[in-house]
Amino acid sequence: MSETLSYFRQDRLPHIWCPGCGHGTITGALVRAINRLGLDKNKIMLVSGIGCSSRAVGYLDFDTLHTAHGRALAFATGLKVARPDLKVIVMTGDGDCTAIGGNHFIHAARRNIDITTIVMNNNIYGMTSGQYSPMTPKGMLATTAPYGNSERDFDLAELAKAAGATYVARGTSFHVPMLIDLIEQALQHKGFAVVEALSQCPTYMGRKNKIGSAVDMLEWIKGRTVNAKAAAALPPDKVQGKLLIGELHKSSQPEYCDEYFKATAKVRRAWKNIDGGLRGCEQNSD
Amino acid sequence: MRTEFRLSGSGGQGLLLAGIVLAEAAILEGKNAVQTQSYGPEARGGASKAEVVVSEDDIDYPKAIDPDFLLALTAEAYRTYGKVMGRGLVIVDASVPQSPEVTARTVRVPILATAADELGKKVVANIVALGVLGRVSGVVDLPTLESAVKNRVPKGTEDLNLKALRRGWEIAAAAAS
């Protein structure tokens, strides 16, 4: 326990999350994974966007960057390219990552830049009090979907995989040991690694949809998921409509920073003076 | 003394590069020079215009006000800019039909034909035109233009471009006589 606590800025606690929120569990899982790997806390940069998820970084004792809504991965890309030797972790939410930040997400995945991204998915905008997100299941209620959500939701794991992420996993705040393992795997992976962590929001998602208490919501999450390894052996009706949890995709692909430094290696040299002989450029017009 | 050039034609003819080389040659001779351009969205085709102002003195306004020399390589450029020419000289490609709207002094020079037929490369028309402009204007010497061409054209094309420059310089003499 004390080892885990040493990763927290204890003077910043207690946190602002509601009683029963799953985000603390997920933050705890990240810290436990970091602790298991024995990572140097001076060599980790933690980046978040805006929303309930984004508050996590303020409680953790690393160099931490609480950015603008949706932009965590874009800031993180700048950090990583500037300091490829450091570990960069992004903590984001379903709205932050897949709505306003959706474009940055697919491009970070496409580049396969070495960033570990934890998506705390509570299926709702919690910070602004319960509007539907691109991860709110169809038909569910939200303050901006009073008649039921008409939109389809993303399968984030499939999206990440299709966009080029080389490590993709899904865990939950119910299956904590598994979540710690998945984050540990993601942190060790070289390339763009995504762990979607299903989280419960009893205050808005639970209440609006009459799911019940935090414990009831954990049961609801458990009921929505099936272990990816077990799924193969199960009859189709047991898997139909369920979210697979576990490691969902892993491949070894060239990482962006490595490739950039490799491509530019032959021209890299020390800076001496203004190079007066820069070439002229052709005009372009868009 | 301020000398103003306007080089006009269509996008892709390389007039911008010709303007840059002309300005660079002027600088190599210790003069001041400013090169500007206006262009449309097309990388190839469409109207294109480059301007060069050369002066022994400080240049304040960077654009041509009353050009001393207009180079026109297309009929459209010839009509558009030719009809607003004042005291300056119009140098138009020989293939462009004459227009009654253009009343300024005009010389007709086979720039495009020299590039395409004689040198076998349409793309060097801009450098042929540069040779013509250099000789007709008298603002820069041939050796300086040669140096500037060597500085600015793509590696491996120097010989062809220098040949084009010298041919331009020669046909200018023929046109002026």
Next chain:
Amino acid sequence: MPRTVKLMQGNEACTVGALAAGLEFYAGYPITPSTEIAELCAEELPKVGGSFIQMEDEIASAAAIIGASLTGKKSMTATSGPGFSLMQELLGYASLCEVPVVFVNVQRVGPSTGMPTSPAQGDVMQARWGTHGDHPVIVLSPGNVKECFELTVRAFNLSERYRVPAIVLMDEVIGHMREKVELPDASELVIESRPAPKSRVGYKPYAAETDGGVPLMAPFGEGYRWHVTGLFHDETGFPSNKPEVADRLMRRLAAKIDRNEPVIRDFVTESLDDCEVAVISFGSSAMSALSAVRKARAAGIKAGMLRLRTIWPFPDEAVRELSSRVKAIVVPEMNLGQVALEVERASRCNAKVARVSKVNGELFRPEEILAAIMEAAK
């Protein structure tokens, strides 16, 4: 000292200036008429040990340069109107979080897609007030190709010194124009870097004197383990909702620039001593204006010019002083009167202010400004 004399384009001079100032990271998205800056950075930055990345849009570009700057690397992006509009939220982030970054805006005609290949100066007010909330910012305006080099160097220096975003506000004419430029040797340049803490012990990232002090900035990745947030924060860097904390932060940020305006202020003058009609101009409009002023002098009119090299902070005092001794001030600009608004405010009705606007995508002809000078001299 060896000096480089060459025919150089404004965008190229800006890039060379950034490299001379110590640029190590560039993130950008292609947009006319600024793209040459990105292309040159892509080619040249690796040669000096730096990095270039083309991001998915301008918002990402602004985010990436702020991220890179937090690791201690001097960072820049370049864009034009539509992209600059997209960057505004993060410009405010850099301003509040006091992250030094340089934004180059090579202005084109707007609003919207406008006229991509034609010059304008319509982003003067956006550069100052484009992001939400009061915030400090420095805006420099080069008036020729050489100044694209000099003012880009200065933008980095001021940005680092005061920990503010600095904007180099160019325009299509200046960006694409080529002229003879004599560059100084690197040894002649003064290059500044951000004030840095000496020790990790008790580091408070936003501790500074309340009257416009600049806090010491530690790089990420060096064991300081500090927190940066776009929320209002106290001197520890952590969020605070306390009214007195918010008030102190906001006033300190503003005072950083206000208090130092006399040092930041930069303009050049032409024939102002006995002047009766003054022209206040900037950027490429000032090239036409200079020609007009000289023509007016030749015609016996006592005309002069004040050319702004810093637009923000606006040199109120200089304009007020000038307005107290001239008959009229002519303000030619390629917009419908943005700097003119400031001139009207600063001159406090001491002198008549004549707006001369050009918004058709073409540079002023000197005659147009000369006519306004003649009219004002009557």
